[in-house]
Structures are given as structure tokens and as C-alpha cells.
Amino acid sequence: MEVGAFLLAFLAGSVNAVGLLGFSHQSVSHLTGTSSLLGLALADVDLSVARHLLLTLLSFLAGAALSGILITSTALKLGRHYGFSLLIEAALLVMAMLSLQQGSDLGIYLASMACGLQNAMVTTYSGSIIRTTHLSGIFTDLGIMLGNRLRGIPLNGRRLLLFVLLIGGFICGGVVGTWLFRLLHFTALMAPA
Template sequence: MLTRLPRWVEIGAFLLAFLAGSVNAVGLLGFSHQAVSHLTGTATLFALDLVRLDGGHSLHLLVILLSFLLGAALSGVLIDNTALKLGRHYGFSLLIEAALLFGAMLLLSHDNSMGHYLASAACGLQNAMVSTYSGSVIRTTHLSGIFTDLGTMLGNRLRGTPSTAGG
């Protein structure tokens, strides 16, 4: 049993947390002051817009939610839904995440809202990848965790591997 995480895991966790915070900062600055990785707030705004019959904005928020789910599903396709194991496709997943974020940056710098969807997909991909090696269990207080579990399970099914949520 590990009593302390290896140094490389600590450094990696710090860098991933820094990256997620940076993506959130961009989302907060560029999209109705709503982060693209915190789906609880996005889902709440989506529900409020549905009640207000604001079709355009609610569609935009729905696509952000679905983009996160698809990013998590991509992680489920690429990475087996088990504990950390070297040799899995973590590096490839991070390259895809980087490409998604680069595309988001280019689109958002030209005021194209598609950038929000790419950033949300990158967040879903990262969240699912981290969940597969951190041993997370189903989270019930934040929708990001539930969407991550659903996306990972969907990705595993697409790969043909049965899975259980959160591990």
C-alpha cells in the first residue's frame, strides 16, 4: 500500500490542476462568467434558460454539456477504466487535450463560440483520464463527476469493454 504518491504523480497532478484552472479562467472571462468545466452551474443555467424559453442560449449550454460528455467518452475509448498503469494512452490523451485547447484558443480569439465546446471537451477528457487513475468513485454532489462517469462508461462501451462507473 502506498503511503505517499510518487513524485511524478504529484507533479503531474499539480500540472493538470493548473491546466484545469487556466481553462476555467478563460471560460469565466469569455462566456457569461461561466466556467466550462463546472457542469453543475452550466446545467443550472441551462435549466433556467429552458424555463425562460431562451432557445439560443439554452442550446449553447446544452452543447457545452454534451461536449464535456463526449470528451469523457473519448477518454473511455482510449484508456481502460482501471487504476493507474503505465503503458496506457495517457500521453496520447494529453496530446488530444492540447489540440482541443489549441483549437479552442484559436476559435475564441476570433469570437467563435465553437471554442467553448472544444474547451469543454478537453475538460471532460482530462477529468475522465484523471478519474481512471485516481480510483474515484461515483460523485453525487457535482455534475462534472457524473458526466465524467457517464462519458467514460460510454467510451468503454464503444471500445467493447464493459465497465463500472468511477473505476
């Protein structure tokens, strides 16, 4: 499970790096910043930007909903629904790349949908313990673990390792995604696909 979590976080980190470098510094793998930008756009009555940001949020939500339709069990069966979900994620990223190469914002929405699908799939499998497309919750959990340890409560070593691998995977994916974007522009999305 740890290796899979690292790899999925790595892929999400690379998709997000492409997003930040190529989509006007906009994240597609986590939505807190996008939601804040939506609030700013609404306050400024910039309806074009607000529409774009709302579509990005709704695309992530649609990907998560698609996962909810496809994944009916927390039992990992790669040959079945999980494998099909990963195939759909890859197809979404390829379509995102092709759309972005044509200058279409549809690519942003497809990449966000792919991230929503992945995040929901992993969340379902892990029982809401693992998130691979954003790190705020993981850092929160690490802080809680640190506070508990300072109070004398022993650390859960396996969970600590998992969190470190998720953080490391996302950051390493960001590094590789950056390198690939600088070399290949939006074709860099083929790597995580």
C-alpha cells in the same frame, strides 16, 4: 502522483478562468453551474441560450467518452494511452483558442471537451478518487475527513495532502489564467495546452 494532480488541477483552473472571463462568465471545467443556467434558460424559454449550454454539457460528456475509449487501464503508462490523451487535450485547447479568436462558440465546446477528457482520464487512473477540473467533491471529502477526525478517527495524511494540492493547483491556475487572459485574451489557452 501528487505533482501530476497539482499540475492537471492547475491547468484546469487556468482554462476555467479563461472561460469565466471570456465566455460570458461561463465555466467549462465543471458543469453544475452550467446545468443550473440551462434550467434557467429553459424556464425562460430562451432556446438559443439553452442550446448553447446544452452543447457545452454534451461537449464535456464527449470528452469524457473519448477518454473512456482511449484509456483502457488504470495503470499509468505515460508513453501510451495517457500521453496520447494529453496530446489530444492540448490539441483541443489550441483549436479552442483559434476558434475563440475568430469569435466562434465552437471554442467553448472544444475547451469543455478538453476538460471532460482530462477529468475522465484522471478519474479512471485514480479509481474515482481524484477529479482535477472541479472541487465540490474534494471539499465534500475534506468535510467528511474533518468530521471523522472530530470523532477521533485518524486523518489519512497522504489523501489530505492530495486534496490540498488539488485545491491549491486549481486556485493557482485560476490566478495565472486570469493574468494571462488579461494580457493575451484567448491566446492564454496556449499555456495549459
